[in-house]
Structures are given as C-alpha cells and as structure tokens.
Amino acid sequence: MTRWRAFPPLGRVFRAGGSAFLLGAVLAACSSNPMTGRSQLSLLPENTVIARSVSAYKAELAPYAKKNRLNAQAVQVERVRGITNRLVAQAVRYRPDTANWPWEVNVIDDPKTINAFCMPGGKMAIYSGLMEKIQATDDEIAQVMAHEIGHALANHGSEKMSVGMLSDVLVAAVAGNNAGARQIADIASLLLWQLPNSRGAETEADRIGIELAARAGFDPAAAPSLWRKMMKASGEEGRFDLLSTHPASESRMETLNELVPHMRPLYAEAAAQPASLPNRLAANVRDVTPGAEAEAAPAPRPLSLLNPAVQAFKRGEALLPCEDCGMAFYRRKDKLRAYHEGRAWEILAREVLEVGYAQDISWYYLGAAAEGLGLPVASEYYRRAAELARFKETHCKGLLADLCNGIDLPRQAEQALARLAP
Ligand SMILES: [Zn+2]
Known part of the structure; x- marks a missing residue:
C-alpha cells in the first residue's frame, strides 16, 4: 500500500518545535508491535493516525460514490461484508482494543483494478476487479482482506507515516549542519537502519492474515493459490495494483505454503462450528461507545499468533x-x-x-x-x-x-x- 503518501509532510511540525523536543520525540518513539512484538517506530499517537486514515478513506471513496460506482452490486457487497465480518471478529480477539475502531468495508466498482486495502482504524475497501478478473473464491477474498487487516493490526500504516516524518527530519538536520542537528541525524539514521523493509511488513501481514482467516473458517491453502492466480493474471491487460505493491515471488509462496499445515487445525476447528463465530460488523459502520464492549463481556486473554x-x-x-x-x-x-x-x-x-x-x-x-x-x-x-x-x-x-x-x-x-x- 502506498496510500499514506497523501498525508502532509509532518516533519515540518517537528522542526518548528525545536531540536530538544525532536530528540526526545525520536528517542521515545520506539514501541513494540502489538502483533509480533517487533520493535517499531511510532511517532504519532494511534488516534491521530486513525483520524487521518478516516479522512483519507473518505477522499478515496468520494469520487466513486459520485459516479455511482460504490457498492453498486448488492450481491458482491453482501458477499464481501459476510467475509470481512468474520475476519474482524477474529482481529478483535488478538487486539481487543480494536473493538473500538471504526471498522467499515465498501466495494469499489472498478472491474479493471485488482486491489484491496485496510487502513489504520479498519477502513477497508475491495475493488470489484479483484473478484471478477481472477474469479476469486470466498476463501481467496478472505485471504486478501485478512492480509490487509494484518497490516492494520501490526500498525504498518503508522510505521510508514513515522518513517516518512523521520526522513523529512533527517534531511532538515543534515541541511542544518550544526552539532545538535548532527546528533539528531545520527540517531535518526540509526533508527532508520533498524526499520524493516517493506518486505518485512509484507511477511508480517501474510503471517497474521493466514491465521486470522483460518480462525474465521477460511481455507489457508487459498493464500498461496490466490497469489498464484494474481501472478498468472498479471500477464493480461488491466491494472494490477495489489501485485505492484505486493510482489508475489516464489519465496513468498513457499513461506505461505509452509504455514498452511500449521493453520489447518485452526481452520478445522472454526469450520466445524461456523454458527458460533461472532459477527462483528453486522451493521457495517458500527457506533461504538468506548468502554461499553468491555463491560458487556469480560475480556478473555487476547490471542497471540501461533508460533x-x-x-x-x-x-x-x-x-x-x-x-x-x-x-x-x-x-x-x-x-x-x-x-x-x-x-x-x-x-x-x-x-x-x-x-x-x-x-x-x-x-x-x-x-x-x-x-x-x-x-x-x-x-x-x-x-x-x-x-x-x-x-x-x-x-x-x-x-x-x-x-x-x-x-x-x-x-x-x-x-x-x-x-x-x-
Ligand atoms: Zn501487503
């Protein structure tokens, strides 16, 4: 996903605040990834990231809504919501705090585009091309959406925004050419060095996605098969946005294939009793009263990823x-x-x-x-x-x-x- 580029260069805000503030901010900015425990950069509070995503989401969908190309086919919309409802129900078991996210999913009627996304805060969309062009099965749609939800749960959007801010700051610091700025640049470059490349984020999202989908009762074997289908389709005409941000390499499919047998027991367990799976997004856009969820049902210990x-x-x-x-x-x-x-x-x-x-x-x-x-x-x-x-x-x-x-x-x-x- 490259959608976060639309956000303003926040580094300017920090430059204006002075270098002492900046230094403190950078040092305090490493947090632990809520899904994998990996140390990650996080310069913005989550509610800020979510608020930005919500406006970016509105801006993304508005042109389609204007042209009556949003949720145009009722059957497709129902199908997608049925799938994402089950995935979100599982996501909340891993990160109970996301019960308060403004989860939402919409289908963009664009038969040429094979793409889907989930922004921080759970704002999701899928392009009709993904379903039509590769004839995706429910299990495969679930794998795409679960992968995208994986990015959101692992705070990859926030991490990307932070890296963007930091590189902005780094440039300013080097240009400033004074001792304080150099010190900041040193710290900033150290932090950048520690960051995973986007391939690392992809692996994390793959890992989270296949497990979420299995727990929601979707066949894990659909994960490698989906990427294979997309690779095959990429030879044909049309735009393949998802593939351009998600290289479907052989090694990626190998890793997914290795995970499949580990996910089978979770899949079997969920598939055996589909009726007991909670339905989170029944009203699609949920009005959430903070705190109300926790009172309604005592929160069990959050699930952690299978290792x-x-x-x-x-x-x-x-x-x-x-x-x-x-x-x-x-x-x-x-x-x-x-x-x-x-x-x-x-x-x-x-x-x-x-x-x-x-x-x-x-x-x-x-x-x-x-x-x-x-x-x-x-x-x-x-x-x-x-x-x-x-x-x-x-x-x-x-x-x-x-x-x-x-x-x-x-x-x-x-x-x-x-x-x-x-
Ligand atoms: Zn991805």
Whole structure:
C-alpha cells in the first residue's frame, strides 16, 4: 500500500518545535508491535493516525460514490461484508482494543483494478476487479482482506507515516549542519537502519492474515493459490495494483505454503462450528461507545499468533540449527537472562528458538522453559545441554566470549536432570 503518501509532510511540525523536543520525540518513539512484538517506530499517537486514515478513506471513496460506482452490486457487497465480518471478529480477539475502531468495508466498482486495502482504524475497501478478473473464491477474498487487516493490526500504516516524518527530519538536520542537528541525524539514521523493509511488513501481514482467516473458517491453502492466480493474471491487460505493491515471488509462496499445515487445525476447528463465530460488523459502520464492549463481556486473554517453532518445542521437537549465531545470541543475552529470571517461559523459549544457536546454553534455556511449563520433554533438553557442554565448540564459555549468562554448565543441567529423575 502506498496510500499514506497523501498525508502532509509532518516533519515540518517537528522542526518548528525545536531540536530538544525532536530528540526526545525520536528517542521515545520506539514501541513494540502489538502483533509480533517487533520493535517499531511510532511517532504519532494511534488516534491521530486513525483520524487521518478516516479522512483519507473518505477522499478515496468520494469520487466513486459520485459516479455511482460504490457498492453498486448488492450481491458482491453482501458477499464481501459476510467475509470481512468474520475476519474482524477474529482481529478483535488478538487486539481487543480494536473493538473500538471504526471498522467499515465498501466495494469499489472498478472491474479493471485488482486491489484491496485496510487502513489504520479498519477502513477497508475491495475493488470489484479483484473478484471478477481472477474469479476469486470466498476463501481467496478472505485471504486478501485478512492480509490487509494484518497490516492494520501490526500498525504498518503508522510505521510508514513515522518513517516518512523521520526522513523529512533527517534531511532538515543534515541541511542544518550544526552539532545538535548532527546528533539528531545520527540517531535518526540509526533508527532508520533498524526499520524493516517493506518486505518485512509484507511477511508480517501474510503471517497474521493466514491465521486470522483460518480462525474465521477460511481455507489457508487459498493464500498461496490466490497469489498464484494474481501472478498468472498479471500477464493480461488491466491494472494490477495489489501485485505492484505486493510482489508475489516464489519465496513468498513457499513461506505461505509452509504455514498452511500449521493453520489447518485452526481452520478445522472454526469450520466445524461456523454458527458460533461472532459477527462483528453486522451493521457495517458500527457506533461504538468506548468502554461499553468491555463491560458487556469480560475480556478473555487476547490471542497471540501461533508460533510453529514453539509448538514443535512443546512436542519435544525443538530445532536449534545455527552453529555460527553467537553474535545473534550475544545481542539477546541480557533479554534471555531477564526472561529466565522472570520465569517468562513461553517468551524465553520463543526467543531461544528464534536465534537457533546450537549451544549448550540454548538447550539449557529450553529445558528450563519446558520445566517451567510442566512439559515432560524438559529432561531431554537438559540432557542435550549437559552433553554439548562437554565439547568446547558447543560450550557457551569460549576463549573470547562468555555466553553462559551466569549458568554453570554442565553442572546446572545435571542438577536439573537429577531433580526431574523419576
Ligand atoms: Zn501487503
């Protein structure tokens, strides 16, 4: 999506505020992605981002409404709303705060355009071309919309606006050529370096989308099939906007294909009892009284995204494939220590698996996490830690670096094994 370009260059607002304010703003601007936990830049409060999106949405739809090309075909509109209602119901389970978003979906009657979007705040649209040109099935429409909703849930719109602001600021700072400005430029460039490229945002949206759709009862296999259809259609005449902002590469489809089997149980569960799925957008544009939702039903713990690596870990099939990931482990060393000490078992396991460093300390942490979660596989992980600690190549205390994080290996692994022995 490139729609956010329409927003004014907000950097000017910041320049006017002075560099001390700017410095503080930039330093305070990193927040954690509400869906994936990834650190992301966020210079604007969410309600500002949503307010801007709402006006951009109105501006986008107005010309079509004028030409009677908005929601022109009742059957299509009903179909799309039926699908998005189910997706939004699931979105709210992951981010309960989005129950207060002004969710809305409309169909733009434009048979030549294959496109769809969901802005921050849940303002969605789909172009009729997406349904007609590639003969999209309900499952495929669900995958497109869920992917777009994924962007909104992961705050990608807000992130893009922030990057835009920051690059504006960066240019001004470099042009200013004074010590304070240079300092800001240094910080700004550091932050820019840390940002994911749009490919990263795409992967995140794919990941969120396929799970939302599965939980809403839509076939996960439709995700790769949809992109394949779009690739095929791109050879024909017409505009293919979605494909131009979403490159449908082979690697993208491979990643989606790998996710399909992990999503199957969620899909089967939802498909078995479609009647029990809540219908969120029944009135399409919902009037929301802030706070009323929470009182009406006690909020359950929000869902978090399924993590295939963590599931394998719980089954005793954890994989730590990386032999030269010492640097990556070193960077997360303090975090891992804090999770271990704070008994945050699930996140400890997730982070260790994400690094994948094939060393005794990693297996020890997996053992501790499994023990903390009461999993019988704990001994097996401790046993691997004790084994690897005997070889200098796989022991955390090396000649140059100590990655043991204060854990005495193999002694502590052996103690744990004795403790867990029947
Ligand atoms: Zn996308």
